[in-house]
Amino acid sequence: MxxxxxxxxxxxxxxxxxxxxxxxxxxxxxxxxxxxxxxxxxxxxxxxxxxxxxxxxxxxxxxxxxxxxxxxxxxxxxxxxxxFTDKKQKRRVKTAHLKSVKSKQSGQKPDRPNQPKVDFKLNKSVSEKIESVVELNPSIRTVSQVGSLGYCPRCTRELVERKGKFGEFVGCSAFPKCRYTLKKEA
Incomplete structure (x- = not known):
């Protein structure tokens, strides 16, 4: 879910x-x-x-x-x-929407800094969307806040610094889809 x-x-x-x-x-x-x-x-x-x-x-x-x-x-x-009153048209739109959402959730290569960043429907830049996610979960610090942490070796999304019940660690920004973590060196 x-x-x-x-x-x-x-x-x-x-x-x-x-x-x-x-x-x-x-x-x-x-x-x-x-x-x-x-x-x-x-x-x-x-x-x-x-x-x-x-x-x-x-x-x-x-x-x-x-x-x-x-x-x-x-x-x-x-x-x-x-x-939509036409059931076939409604089904096509729903299928296209679900495909769009799933493709965003799949492990696509992240945008590199020199490439334009565009969100699929909201006309918001990726950085604005990340800020809204950070606002919802203040325990997440983004790459721009802590310096470059690199990319996840499993799904190639950006790595972020997080705080958990056992202390700070580095994890994939695609969590919970990707559960890659790396213990933070003290």
Missing amino acids: YNPIWQNFGHIQSLKTYLEIEELEMQSIIAFSSDATLKFKEPFETAHVIKVNKLKNVIKKYVDIVLSEAELKDINVSLEQLS
């Missing part, structure tokens, strides 16, 4: 880009079924991760009106253009 906070972040960014409303503040809410076991102790800063029975209470916290009825209607019209 992919990290739902990161997935939702990507969906929100795509939605803002599609609707051309970058400045609109959107709330990330991830609701799991009532049968799910949530193992985190402290609340997340960038998203609401809750069980579905708490969804109504979380939504009620946001009472400020930020969009007019006309703006909501325009958004609905724009989003309706994305819906």
Whole structure:
């Protein structure tokens, strides 16, 4: 299962880009079924991760009106253009999307510094995306923050410095897909 906070972040960014409303503040809410076991102790800063029975209470916290009825209607019209009635077309789009996501997750060679870096749908540079990941997980320090650590010998992604329960170590930035680690020399 992919990290739902990161997935939702990507969906929100795509939605803002599609609707051309970058400045609109959107709330990330991830609701799991009532049968799910949530193992985190402290609340997340960038998203609401809750069980579905708490969804109504979380939504009620946001009472400020930020969009007019006309703006909501325009958004609905724009989003309706994305819906497919043809099942074959819907299946083709879904297959292409999954293929795109899987190709990003596979061990492709990382971009070298002299090559342009472009994200596949969000029109954000790779460095901005990495900053958003670091914001979600402050225990990750990127290569630019600690100097060049090189590339993973297994999947060729960049190596990053991490902190674990046994101390600091160097690991693959593609974790959990790639679990390469190297003990940090003291």
